[in-house]
Amino acid sequence: DAKTTQPNSMESNEEEPVHLPCNHSTISGTDYIHWYRQLPSQGPEYVIHGLTSNVNNRMASLAIAEDRKSSTLILHRATLRDAAVYYCILRDGPYNTDKLIFGTGTRLQVFP
Amino acid sequence: EAQVTQNPRYLITVTGKKLTVTCSQNMNHEYMSWYRQDPGLGLRQIYYSMNVEVTDKGDVPEGYKVSRKEKRNFPLILESPSPNQTSLYFCASSLRGSSSGANVLTFGAGSRLTVL
Numbered sequence A: 001d002a003k004t005t006q007p008n009s010m011e012s013n014e015e016e017p018v019h020l021p022c023n024h025s026t027i028s029g030t031d032y033i034h035w036y037r038q039l040p041s042q043g044p045e046y047v048i049h050g051l052t053s054n055v056n057n058r059m060a061s062l063a064i065a066e067d068r069k070s071s072t073l074i075l076h077r078a079t080l081r082d083a084a085v086y087y088c089i090l091r092d093g094p095y096n097t098d099k100l101i102f103g104t105g106t107r108l109q110v111f112p
Numbered sequence B: 001e002a003q004v005t006q007n008p009r010y011l012i013t014v015t016g017k018k019l020t021v022t023c024s025q026n027m028n029h030e031y032m033s034w035y036r037q038d039p040g041l042g043l044r045q046i047y048y049s050m051n052v053e054v055t056d057k058g059d060v061p062e063g064y065k066v067s068r069k070e071k072r073n074f075p076l077i078l079e080s081p082s083p084n085q086t087s088l089y090f091c092a093s094s095l096r097g098s099s100s101g102a103n104v105l106t107f108g109a110g111s112r113l114t115v116l
Helices: none
Strands: A009-013 A018-023 A033-038 A045-050 A061-064 A070-075 A084-090 A106-111 B004-007 B010-013 B019-025 B031-038 B042-051 B054-057 B076-078 B087-094 B111-115
Touching: A009 A018, A018 A033, A018 A084, A018 A106, A033 A061, A045 A061, A045 A070, A070 A084, B004 B087, B010 B019, B019 B031, B019 B087, B019 B111
Parallel strands: A009 A106, B010 B111
Antiparallel strands: A018 A070, A033 A045, A033 A084, A061 A070, A084 A106, B004 B019, B019 B076, B031 B042, B031 B087, B042 B054, B087 B111
8 A cells, every 4th residue: 555654743933934744655656646734623625736746836835756755745934824734645556446545644833 | 615515513322323424515526535533543534436336445444334326425324333433524525536636635524423
């Protein structure tokens, strides 16, 4: 099964950039890397996803290593509302199945 | 508004009393899935469905059943609930499975279930 490894927790100050790492050494060639976050008392929400190239959207940037065995979610300027658990996930299993493994994620604390 | 709706949001029940948690999406999504979330264990997939009448087991399917008779609905059935099924449950959907790369999941708000 394709799995990811993330630090349990990270801290940041408001207005500073945050780099959230994710290791996925067993990623297969067709697996997409997805990031979701879960704010307190809410369901997870989509942040960003990518395959090989770096990606940017209004919420964050995703930097993918050249060998695709790791990736980094970048929040350019952390705000208090970014305090959440961040999950890095891969598609798991053979083509055309969708068994997703979320793991425990990284709890991000943001200080004023 | 595009959304995934779960009901009930909160439920306290007793061991052995059958219950169903409903999940409905209004986005014409093909893929739907159920997860449970427990402290220290993160989100674990229970069942998923690639389309109508197509379902498959996730990581923790024991004690649960699902059905997908219509595209918009994906109920989670606990035939004989036990205390170890006390958890926070999330339903999610996406346009299609990740094999197409378009697997942006939309989650419901969650259903907190307590089995006494």
